[in-house]
Amino acid sequence: MTRVAFLGLGAIGAPMARQLARRFDLAVWNRTASRAVAFASTHHGASQARTPADAAAGRDFVVTCLPTSNEVEQILEGPTGLLAGLQRGALVIDCTSGDPDSSRRIAQRLVEAGVGFIDAPVSGGVSGAEQGILTVMCGGSAANVEKARPVLEAFGRKIVHCGDVGAGDAIKAVNNAMLAVHIWAAAEGLASLKKSGVDPKIALDVINSSSGRSNTSENLFPERVLTRAFPRTFKLALLDKDLRIAADFARAQKVSSPLLQLTSELFRAARLALGEEADHVEAAKLVEQWAGTEIR
Ligand code: NDP
Numbered sequence: 001m002t003r004v005a006f007l008g009l010g011a012i013g014a015p016m017a018r019q020l021a022r023r024f025d026l027a028v029w030n031r032t033a034s035r036a037v038a039f040a041s042t043h044h045g046a047s048q049a050r051t052p053a054d055a056a057a058g059r060d061f062v063v064t065c066l067p068t069s070n071e072v073e074q075i076l077e078g079p080t081g082l083l084a085g086l087q088r089g090a091l092v093i094d095c096t097s098g099d100p101d102s103s104r105r106i107a108q109r110l111v112e113a114g115v116g117f118i119d120a121p122v123s124g125g126v127s128g129a130e131q132g133i134l135t136v137m138c139g140g141s142a143a144n145v146e147k148a149r150p151v152l153e154a155f156g157r158k159i160v161h162c163g164d165v166g167a168g169d170a171i172k173a174v175n176n177a178m179l180a181v182h183i184w185a186a187a188e189g190l191a192s193l194k195k196s197g198v199d200p201k202i203a204l205d206v207i208n209s210s211s212g213r214s215n216t217s218e219n220l221f222p223e224r225v226l227t228r229a230f231p232r233t234f235k236l237a238l239l240d241k242d243l244r245i246a247a248d249f250a251r252a253q254k255v256s257s258p259l260l261q262l263t264s265e266l267f268r269a270a271r272l273a274l275g276e277e278a279d280h281v282e283a284a285k286l287v288e289q290w291a292g293t294e295i296r
Pocket of ligand 1: 007124
């Protein structure tokens with residue numbers, strides 16, 4: 001049986017690991033060990049590893065899903081780090097929404113140890129992970145992406161080889177920057193309509209049959225803003241991180257990108273105002289505060 005390790009049982013990591021536990025012999029590691037202990041005790045065939053090195057030992061595939069590439073780099077080195085446990089020929093699949101430069105650095109470090117690497121960030125949210133229907137955007141060699149495919153199929157429905165290492169990260173950052181633009185634009189537009197006396201529910205009904213519609217207008221605002229539910233599924237802090245990656249990426253490509261730079265600043269302000277635990281859609285609350293109204 002293929003032996004897989006999963007590191008990072010967070011909001012999206014845990015349901016992804018759950019899908020893997022159904023198909024593979026799975027070792028799980030989490031910084032807060034109690035989460036890995038609870039996971040192993042409730043998932044048949046899953047075992048808890050005490051360190052990243054223990055998780056990687058004897059595994060064909062090691063999947064990481066941490067907040068940023070920095071944390072992935074941090075768990076690589078040292079006597080308990082991934083590199084101390086990884087066997088030659090293993091493949092690291094990094095599902096973190098990382099940054100392309102760091103991923104290239106990590107890939108290089110692993111190559112020196114005879115270990116392969118692909119960046120494989122995901123989209124589809126916690127519910128997509130629970131249903132095993134995520135989109136997975138892969139950067140790396142075609143051979144490594146094909147090798148990873150059976151593992152990725154446990155939680156992914158659309159698995160795309162995007163280019164060399166870093167290409168998956170770059171697309172993910174641009175995707176999420178577009179998500180952020182949609183959230184902010186919807187919040188400003190709907191707050192204006194609300195203040196003019198238009199019911200935001202009616203406005204969204206119209207927009208969702210018109211050319212301004214997006215996942216934000218079709219799903220996020222009706223389900224999370226109008227209801228005031230604001231469930232915490234994807235941290236605003238993580239979207240802020242994605243925007244910074246996208247804004248830096250555009251600059252590095254010498255693309256004039258005033259909208260990405262501004263949106264990055266706005267989400268940075270929202271993160272500062274709303275805190276590290278706020279959900280990404282809660283950014284709309286800052287727009288509401290500035291407008292002196294609620295979109296409901
Ligand atoms: P969470 O904040 O819910 O979980 C983060 C995970 O990383 C936890 O397991 C946490 O461990 C661990 N961690 C944090 N800091 C460290 C560290 N210094 N060393 C080791 N482990 C650490 O994040 P998500 O699961 O939401 O996101 C993970 C990645 O997936 C991010 O890159 C995010 O952008 C991306 N993503 C998230 C989506 C979502 O809907 N949530 C959707 C698509 C992509 P501990 O339990 O100890 O805190």
